[in-house]
Amino acid sequence: MKKFKFIILIVLILAFFSCDNTYFGKKEAESDINSKKENTETTVVNSTETEKLEDKKITVIAVGDIMLGSNYPSRTLLPKNDYNVLTDTEKILQDADLTVGNLEGTLFDEGGTPKSCSDVSVCYVFRTPSKYGKYLKDAGFDYLSIANNHSNDFGDEGINKTMKNLDELGIKYTGIKKLAETAIIEKDNLKYGFVSFAPLSKTVDLNDYEYATELIKSLKSSTDIVIVMFHGGAEGNGKEHITRKTEMFFGENRGNVFKFARMAVDAGADIIFGQGPHVTRGIELYKNRFISYSAGNFATYGKFNLKGKSGIAPIFKITIDSKGNFIEGEIIPVKQTKGTFGPFVDENRTAIKEIISLNKSDFPEGNGLSVSEDGKIVSRGHNNKENKNNPMGHAEIIAIKKYCKKHNTWRLNDITMYVTLEPCLMCSSILQQVRIGKVVISASDPKTGAMGSIIDINEIKSNHKINIEKGILLEESEKMLKTFFKKLRDEKKRKKEDN
Secondary structure (H helix, E strand, O other): OOEEEEEEOOOOEOOOOOOEEEEEEEEEEHHHHHHHHHHHHHHHHOOOOOOOHHHOEEEEEEEEEEEOOOOOOOHHHOOHHHOOOOHHHHHHHHOOOEEEEEEOOEEOOOOOOOOOOOOOOOOOOOEEOHHHHHHHHHOOOOEEEOOOOOOOOOHHHHHHHHHHHHHHHOOEEEOEOOOEOOEEEEEOOEEEEEEEEEOOOOEOEOOOHHHHHHHHHHHHHHOOEEEEEEEOOOOOOOOOOOOOOOOEEOOEEOOOHHHHHHHHHHHOOOEEEEEOOOOEOOEEEEOOEEEEOOEOEEEEOOOOOOOHHHHEEEEEEEEEEOOOOEEEEEEEEEEOOOOOOOOEEOOOOHHHHHHHHHHHHHOOOOOOEEEOOOOEEEEOOEOOOOOOOOOOOOHHHHHHHHHHHHHOOOOOOOEEEEEEEOOOHHHHHHHHHOOOOEEEEEEOOOOOOOEOOOOEHHHOOOOOOOEEEEOOOHHHHHHHHHHHHHHHHHHHHHHHHHO
16 A cells, blocks of 8 residues: 655744744555545534534635626626636635635626726726626625725725625625624524724724724624634735735725734634735734735736736635634635636646745744645644743643644654754653654754753653654754744843833
8 A cells, every 4th residue: 555654734833942843744544544534524514413513623715806807997897708707616615614705896787986097997996797796606605805995996886786786695794884894604503703804995994903803802702703804915916925014005004914913813803814915925823813814816807917926816725613723724726817717726836835935934933834835734833831821831742732632542653743942851751651653853952852962761761762863954943943032032122112
């Protein structure tokens, strides 16, 4: 039987020199892995009322900007013969418990007051015919954000008619101040709350943190899972990086999306899906909640720029538990080009490569997630002894707990753990107790390391010996550790100055 290495990347960031950056690897038969995958998918799809809510797995598919064609200023901006540009991705979109996206524009046939433009032939004003709404419904969309800079393209009439058409389709929506601020979907014994924000006229204000916090908290109190979407950040090629500062675009304050996303999680949000820049941005895990900062142009027919990075996008398929905790995810890369009808799966996996690259550059200290070349997203644990006053909160221990729970075992005989920094005595002892097969260490720890530095766990009389390998990717690991601790010192300095 053909064997291959099955890697679960669980990277754990060190704080204060206790056991860092931990990965697991396991050898399994290909047929066994495929069997496990099928069983997992069956459990998700065929959930029953008798299933324990705490064990329930929920899949959410999220995409970026959607504009299926515009009849303004002329029907030449519509696909020929009213072609459904979602055709190539429809089955993908349907394969989830919930499917969400950003409706970039309006959905109605005629009327309204178009926003002023000096030249309507080049003006970005979108009015998608109402009959195209069926394409959205058939693709499985449960919720669409209407908080963006094109929701008000045709004034109040455009907003009201769009909402009316979405109501008739049975698709939930939010994003308009006072008119549509929250929405709830009840499905499989769970209540899902939705709220969307943008720093623009008519929308629920992304920059009003106090109002946003109260809105999210209120929604969380009456639902099980809260999904937040936002439209923010500067736009276009070259704007793919998360600045962690307030972003301006043609004089508009497009918000500090990094600060906003974390604020939303602190207020009770369980998943954050960002849009706005029209290019793909990085992702992160914050307090075990998944955040994407931009999913780019997903299905945007007509005037949209699709050159370079503007033409690629991820479809995020995220799995959480009933409490909102991230379990795992997948990136399905898609691409649009001029002259083609809609997005199609990108065999070159460009969006995946882009996210991997952005995660490295925008989160040098780590982002709580690891993305493989085939788009699998796996959570990283992190040392939490300081922020939770938990003396047992070392990276290795957290990783072991996660793995044992997921695979229903406590024995790790055939597992390889990869760490950037040598485990301490406590963690080394536990690794010995669980019969870990191998530990691959990048950097030694002369202060607390217990796999050859201050002590060697294998020299202690025991019925199990750990295969230990040192020095792998030493330079890269040392650089990552230095970056992390510098950030930690800077944050402490900033907090001290603020006080």
